[in-house]
Amino acid sequence: MGFNQDNDYLESTFLPGQGPAKPPSAPPPAYAPYPRDRKRSSVSRIFWGILFGLSFLANVGMFLLLIGLAAVIATRQARFYDESIIHEGPRGAKIVLIHLEGVIDDDQAGHVYRQLQTARKDHSVRAIIAAVNSPGGTISGSDRIYQEILRYRQETGQPVVAFMQGMAASGGYYASVACDRIVAEPTTITGSIGVVMSYFVFQEMLENKLGIQPVFLSEGDKKDWPSSFRAPKQEELDYIQERLLTPAYERFVEVVQAGRSSALSSEQVRKLADGGIFVASKALEEKLIDKVGYLDDVVAVALSLAGIQDAQVVEYRKPFLYVDMLSVQSRSVLKLDRATLYEFSTPQVLYMWKAY
DSSP states (O other), X not given: OHHHHHHHHHXXXXXXXXXXXXXXXXXXXXXXXXXXXXXXXXXXXXXXXXXXXXXXXXXXXXXXXXXXXXHHHHHTTTOOOEEEEEEOOOTTSEEEEEEEESSBOHXXXXXXXXXXXXXXXXXXXXXXXXXXXXXXXXXXXXXHHHHHHHHHHHHHOOOEEEEEEEEEEXXXXXXXXXXXXXXXXTTOEEEOOSOEEEOOOOHHIIIIISOOOOOOOOSSTTTXXXXXXXXOOHHXXXXXXXXXXXXXHHHHHHHHHHHTTTTOOHHHXXXXXXXXXXXXXXXXXXXXXXXXXXXXXXXXXXXXXXXXXXXXXXXXXXXXXXXHHHHHHHHHSXXXXXXXXXXXXXXXXXXXXXXX
């Protein structure tokens, strides 16, 4: 009765138009989470794993490459060349074939020097064959090679035989006369005992074509003789002839006289020193060389001079280095700097056959 009275009381207390209080609304139903694509997640993990593995391997490879390059750079001074066997023989007696190839300059002279230094350190070497294939080049480079061969002969007491291949003209012949004997292939071009100098005159092109007029200030009447920016006077040409060409020519004649003294008189050398070239057979007839033949003939001459019956014949080859490849690529790009312009515009006196 009491409970019902309370309910009746509560119902009677509502204002007109109001009903009983509505119970609070229930929260919206919770939906299950969207299921993940397990297949896509697995593929992604595999992809990133492979990418990380490749990156790791690349870094390891780069690290090992850098270590290898560092080791090569650190040891390259100790080993300039590798040996390649040309003719089998007793390893206790070697004949080394060194190379003089291309236009002679300071780099080529250094190359010959290093080859001879390598042979000095090998106590099994009994003789040297200097393979020459060069039209000549700079006076200083040719003379350095000549002196290095003479010094090697004097210090070691070993014979050196020149082997002319293809071309051994001017500076190539200059270097060859430092050897004990000279053997040339039948098709060799040699001789060209003389000096040459050439340079360009840009005056007309600069002034008439480009409208450029160079200006020089100098102290001393002969300071700018000769100049690439004006035509030379006869006085200048006579000066160059006297101060440069004649002394260089006399030096060449002197060297040939010393190297071929057993075969040619001084008068004969001067007669041949007119800049003319000779094929091997004519050079042999004129006694500029000692023999016409090939490598086997040269080896036989070297064996005879060394006083041995047989020997292993080897040649020196520069080992392949990535550093050298990169340096060659960098040198292949033309650099128009001050040194290049100076070399291009400055006259050079050469022991070189200009028809090359």
